[in-house]
Amino acid sequence: MNDNREAFLNAIAEKSGRPRHQLQDHPFQPLNDLPETTLAGKSPAELLALAKQNSEAVHVTFLTSAQADLPAALSAYLANQQPKTLLLPTDERLAQYGLSDWVKQVTPTPQYWVPGASREDNLNAAATADVAIGCADMLLAESGTITVATTPGQGRAFHFLPTHYLALVPASRIVPRSRQAMDYYDAELKAGRLTTSNINFITGPSNSGDIEMVLVVGVHGPLDMTYLVVTDA
């Protein structure tokens, strides 16, 4: 704690005419439940359709595949992109998707974001990756957003430095909107089950309207994004 903290906080209390340490008796209670009730009650099929519509609206290529067909779907994606370098996470979800054999034989030979490797090595792998295939935690139907929490095997820059990016996401983790995702992360963090330092909500490829308000897709982050929803996962 630095010396000026108390003086600063006391000055606020004095200026506002309100004493400190009143919050515990007046915790925030939202006056409505719109964040929870908006888009509530949709069926899984409706959520998938909504996710597709809203993802495509933010320039995402939206694909679906059954888990059994996933290796073929990913190989087709790579055949189209023709990457010289491929980055994968060190993430047990790849095995859960049944991709253990596919990653051993895929071309180009993947580089990995490796837990315990140096900052330089992992950043270099991401910066030189033509394509990254990442594991997303959730997909938000309302906005076409994937969510990812940083892990030792899938770092922050994994999602930002590669040129092209594909996110794998299970259909069972499509939720109506950001509130459900936030409820999940909030509960996981507070229960100590999630120890991440960083959570990203990513809605399509990077973009800018800074030059004459003309939409430019692909600025600092990936130039394009693909979401591949695994329909039976």
Place this chain on the structure above:
Amino acid sequence: MAIAYSDKPFKVRLAESEQDTFMQKAVAKAQDAQWTKRTASRNELGHWEQWRELGQQIRQHVVRYLPDYLEEFADNAEKRGAHVYFARTDKEAAAYIRELAERKHVQHVVKSKSMVTTEIDLDQELLKIPGLSLLETDLAEFILQEDDWDEPTHIVFPTLHKNRDQIHEIFAKIGYKGDNDPQHMARFAREYLRASFLKADMGITGCNFAVADTGMVNLVTNEGNGDLTMAIPPTQVVVMGMERLVPSLKEAEVLDNMLARSAVGQKLTSYCSFSSVAATGESDGPTEYHIVIVDNGRMNALGGPFEEVLQCIRCGACLNVCPVYRHIGGHGYGSIYPGPIGAVLSPVLRGYKQFGDLPFASSLCGACTETCPVKIPLHSLLIKHREVMMNELHMDTGLNKVTYKALGLATGTPAIFHMGISVDHSMTALLSHHQEPTAQNYFMGDGIMSKLPFILGGWTVIRDMPRPPRAKDNFRSWFKQHKQLQEAGR
């Protein structure tokens, strides 16, 4: 660049802005485009008024219990390994960061767009360090930096006043050889800045919301530069205004949705991130993390008539609906915070001697208040500024005061008022002249006045005043006659 970036008098800035026809067209185009996008995204969400009430409630609750939320946030951020510094002034904040950069022997700084770092003039403070390189990485801020630190004109679209040819010229100076296509120029900036990101040893960001109960910092961007700034450099500095708190991730989620819709008409921005010090086992993200919480005049708003200005979430929607901003652009205001919010906030931060003109840069139409996602009564606060300023600076004891007193007497005394409206037509004969009727002046058949004396002169500097109609044709006479006819059943 501090809060005020121009020493020129307000009227000189206005005159210059009036000459800038490209800027005026660009602002008009941007306002119209944003109107459509913003309205559509709010309508799609539904129940917008109730969302506004929730947004207002969150922000008012935070401001009410501000020291408690700051304490909670600082405790939780420190538990995660962050260093939290409270700065009362811009100079204190900038000096802290400069000393940190010197202590760490920082050579390459990358920054993502942040109004508060502009407010504390951080770039210039850091560039005093010999050999240090600093790059703004937001595309617009990068353009301004490469144009010899040109002034921003909008809090969300800082380069609104520049066209593609001007940007092409700026980029040509740093090696760009392509055409003026925005896509091509953006790709050039990507390549140019990528190298800087990879060698950066300090990253500096702003903060959209600091989350009290997790100690995390929420940043929303579209380009991805903010997240690279938070991922690559081992040292990161977050600079935030002292009011930018939310109780938990849930309230951040509410405000992020409202911010994206209000600022750019998106449901969420491309990147919406919540971050802190790199956790054990993670190989990127900052291992040294400093959060600088800045007062710099914000406390002036506490406990007084302007406290609601601290609810602001910096969406810029009020700029995008303001007819005055449409006419004079950001540079007319001379503050890094232009538009209605700037006209309220700038005098709070720096006083009336510097920004006393700004509360008058308003038509009081109320469009800003109506669009504000957190229900700041902006036009009422502008009126309040005028009142407080008159009292504080003991202004207007001369002719204007006499004129206002006379007007007050005339309009407050029925006999004088009725006499006035019975003779106003003939009394204004010498001041009036007639024009050929057009669609624009069709209802001004009694003539127009192009130059009026005293306080009324301000009106006729930029528009004509219709000559009052004859007493028998004025509204009161018409209404009286209409009422009689109505009562007679005709």
